[in-house]
Amino acid sequence: MDIELVEIRDFLAAHSPFDALPPEVLDRLPAALGVRYLRRGSAFPPPQTAGRFACLLRSGAVEMRDARGELVDKLGEGDLHSGDCGEGDTSAVAAEDCLLYLVPCDRLEQLRREHAQFARHFDSSLVDRLRRAIDTLRHSPAGGARLLSVEVRSLITRPPVFVAPGTPIRDAARRMAAARVSSLLILEGEALVGLVTDRDLRSRCLAAGLDPARPVREIMTGNVQTIPASTPGFGALMRMTQLNVHHLPVSEGERILGVVTTTDLLRLESASAVFLVGDVHKAPDLAALEAIASRVPELHVQLALAGASARNVGEAVSAVADALTQRLIALAEAELGAPPAAYAWVAGGSQARREQTSHGDQDNALILAADATPGDDAYFASLARFVNDGLAACGFTRCPGEVMASNPKWRQPVAQWERHFAGWIETPEPMALMLSSVFFDLRVVHGEASLLQGLQEANLARTKGNGFFLARLADNALANRPPLGFFRNLVLIRGGEHDRTFNLKLKGVVPIVDLARVHALAEGRPEINTIERLRAAAGSATVSAQGAENLEDAFEFVSTLRVQHQARQLRAGLAPDNFIAPEALSALDRSHLKDAFGVIATMQQTLESRYPFGRHY
Amino acid sequence: MWERLFGLDFRRRRLLARAAPGPMRDYLAAPFPARGDDYLEAPFLALDLETTGLDPRTDEILSIGMVALRGGTIDLASARHFLVAPTRAVPENSATIHHITDDRxxxxxxxxxxxxxxxxxxxxxxxxxxxxxTERGFLGAACRRLYGQGLLVPLADTEMLLRRQLERRGEPITSGSLRLAALRERFGLPRYKAHDALVDALATAELFCAFAAHRELRGPAPLRLFLEAP
Incomplete structure (x- = not known):
């Protein structure tokens, strides 16, 4: 029998978790389904008379509301609801006329038993799903890019180190130690017969109590796979992942050129950032710095293509921004002379959190030592102007809120800063709250670190357990809500207003950054980086360990999606932005993104119920 | 009066008594759904044909698609699609519509x-x-050729049902608005890419479910109100 219900089969094949089923199973699945139509306003899932079913939405939309009538979730085309097969899904109402595919519970059960990939969708927690999604995202960036376009040939730094199979294990180990290699090729004449690694020596010889006088043949791994010298670095990484090995001999024709290791490949990923930073510190003038800074987008793209996570990209770009700032300060001091007083140049916002991507705004401030006199300000004003102008020339746009050291408000002696902070925490004004991502995310880039440290300690003592202040901060953190669901390739923003694209930074990244800040300040933790803040606050009274872990995964997924989106734009010669068109995402990424948004919404609700009065402020 | 006394099921039993053993007799042996029962609980078979032309007397069936439904639920396990070999070559104009070539x-x-x-x-x-x-005409003609008698069957027509529903709701009916695709769009049903007898039978069945869902609030109604005159 040929596939008759092609329309239905193709629909299943395009939606998670059915996309995980093998083709022959997909071919037969439509015949097991029922079809039902629901009028707008009907109860969902529909009461069943014949059997128990899960519901897959073929078209239409379903709204789930809580007891107060607040929209909690939205199902759209391609979403699966567990229905009678019951996993605690709440009941709901059809928001539009819907066409449903009914999947019998016993058939769903059978598919879960027989297909591990399919079952994962149900069995795994949200965390596992997000984590797998991050992996997939990192290792399969769209666009068919040649990851680590460098050929493995160029990664081989030494001629192959080898011995014959009859060599005693002890001699083989000495050879490895002398050559400082972690793996040894075993050659019989010209032919590769095996490979021995540090781990083999450990587990197959020492731990097994094997006599080191025995021939190395006895502990080697035979049947060694090799890769051609022309393989791109990323291809080699993938091959290693598939084979679950850390060493791969590189061949050219019959000849073995050497061995490439995972470490070699990982080093390559971050090499460009290291080189850029090195160049920055050698740059003689602003023109040279501008030239180096113009390669930051390239660094972003390279890292994203190499499968780096958003965290890697953020760290690399922030490191370059730090280096540029430091070099500019050195150039300024060289021109203006030695500073009249000690000071700290402080970065705020994403640079401070080490989460900067490509070119962002600049947020910075100057903290002057207590002994600075009013007369010294002229010097620091010139220094600040020099650095701010320099950063702007390097592509770090001037902060729209003028949060820059050249603004006198942001260039103060430490005592004045302390008064400011105390005031903001005691009577948090809307403006101060809006700038909380700058006020409370500060890191010294150059100068006297203790100046900021003292301020931060005083701040944290004031914020820790400060319900009044935290409620206002929480209120502010709840300003950006994630979209509730996808609906026919459009995103429904809270309340039903929709747009063709959505702002991934505002709806996905910022809410988590804000939540992490509230939790860290509530606990009096000094961490600045979002993931570090979440880890530090995990398991505290403010956020559960599970909640923090979920947020961390959601943050990694959303940020990585954003980094890759921007990398694609940069490669296409466009200015990077945060606007993602849902239809540009795969059905799978859409479903993972929904998971991530679900995590954010849940954690926001938890915060909201913890600081309920914040809403009435 | 005659229709009430000698209703469809009465005629079925009379034909059954005279029928020779074979597929037609087996078909007639099953009672028709009771005309007084709630229409939604009655078993339906949505069926669509592709043919070489419009005239059942001279044109032939090329394919048959069908799927059963009951109680507002379509049972995809019952979906069937038959390609039928015509006795004559497929006319060119019908091949361009159905993509059914002589080869297929x-x-x-x-x-x-x-x-x-x-x-x-x-x-x-x-x-x-x-x-x-159309379906009744072609199936009837085929039965006459094969079994020497026409096809006695209760009929329901989504085109007529929906026309009446739209008229009752005071919605404008223009030429083309009663076509299957147009009605489906009106009821928020998905657009199908493929065009064959089975997809169209399924499309018709879904449209019937939409119709039933939209008259749900008016409560149960006897099947006879939804049947066409035979």
Whole structure:
């Protein structure tokens, strides 16, 4: 029998978790389904008379509301609801006329038993799903890019180190130690017969109590796979992942050129950032710095293509921004002379959190030592102007809120800063709250670190357990809500207003950054980086360990999606932005993104119920 | 009066008594759904045909698609699609509509082989079609050729049902607005890419479910109100 219900089969094949089923199973699945139509306003899932079913939405939309009538979730085309097969899904109402595919519970059960990939969708927690999604995202960036376009040939730094199979294990180990290699090729004449690694020596010889006088043949791994010298670095990484090995001999024709290791490949990923930073510190003038800074987008793209996570990209770009700032300060001091007083140049916002991507705004401030006199300000004003102008020339746009050291408000002696902070925490004004991502995310880039440290300690003592202040901060953190669901390739923003694209930074990244800040300040933790803040606050009274872990995964997924989106734009010669068109995402990424948004919404609700009065402020 | 006394099921029993053993007799042995029962609980068979032309007397069936539904739920396990081998070459204009070429038609089975399966699925069910007279006409002609008698079957027509529903709601009916695709769009049903007899039968069945869902609030109603005159 040929596939008759092609329309239905193709629909299943395009939606998670059915996309995980093998083709022959997909071919037969439509015949097991029922079809039902629901009028707008009907109860969902529909009461069943014949059997128990899960519901897959073929078209239409379903709204789930809580007891107060607040929209909690939205199902759209391609979403699966567990229905009678019951996993605690709440009941709901059809928001539009819907066409449903009914999947019998016993058939769903059978598919879960027989297909591990399919079952994962149900069995795994949200965390596992997000984590797998991050992996997939990192290792399969769209666009068919040649990851680590460098050929493995160029990664081989030494001629192959080898011995014959009859060599005693002890001699083989000495050879490895002398050559400082972690793996040894075993050659019989010209032919590769095996490979021995540090781990083999450990587990197959020492731990097994094997006599080191025995021939190395006895502990080697035979049947060694090799890769051609022309393989791109990323291809080699993938091959290693598939084979679950850390060493791969590189061949050219019959000849073995050497061995490439995972470490070699990982080093390559971050090499460009290291080189850029090195160049920055050698740059003689602003023109040279501008030239180096113009390669930051390239660094972003390279890292994203190499499968780096958003965290890697953020760290690399922030490191370059730090280096540029430091070099500019050195150039300024060289021109203006030695500073009249000690000071700290402080970065705020994403640079401070080490989460900067490509070119962002600049947020910075100057903290002057207590002994600075009013007369010294002229010097620091010139220094600040020099650095701010320099950063702007390097592509770090001037902060729209003028949060820059050249603004006198942001260039103060430490005592004045302390008064400011105390005031903001005691009577948090809307403006101060809006700038909380700058006020409370500060890191010294150059100068006297203790100046900021003292301020931060005083701040944290004031914020820790400060319900009044935290409620206002929480209120502010709840300003950006994630979209509730996808609906026919459009995103429904809270309340039903929709747009063709959505702002991934505002709806996905910022809410988590804000939540992490509230939790860290509530606990009096000094961490600045979002993931570090979440880890530090995990398991505290403010956020559960599970909640923090979920947020961390959601943050990694959303940020990585954003980094890759921007990398694609940069490669296409466009200015990077945060606007993602849902239809540009795969059905799978859409479903993972929904998971991530679900995590954010849940954690926001938890915060909201913890600081309920914040809403009435 | 005659219709009430000698209703469809009465005529079925009379024909059954005279029928020779075979597929037609087996078909007639199953009682028709009771005309007084709630229409939603009655078993339907949505069926669509592709043919070489419009005239059942001279044109032939090229394919048959069908799927059963009951209680507002379509049972996809019952979905069937038959390619039928015509006795003459496929006219060019019909091939361009259905994409059924002589080659593909040649893979079909003779109508004499297919018809018993169709009758078995239809037994005890209401024949549901979009402009169902076409289906009834061609199936009837095939039965006359094969079994020497026409096809007695209760009929329901989504085109007529929806026309009445739209008229009752005071919605404008223009030329083309009663076509299957146009009505589906009106009821928020997905657009299907493929065009074959089975997809159209399924499309018709879904449209009927939409119709039923939209008159749900008016409560149960006897099947006879939804049947076409035979």
């Amino acid at each position: 038609a040649a893979q079909g089975r003779p109508i004499a082989e297919v018809m018993p399966e169709v009758l078995a699925a239809l037994a005890g069910r209401v024949l549901l079609g979009h402009h169902v007279r």
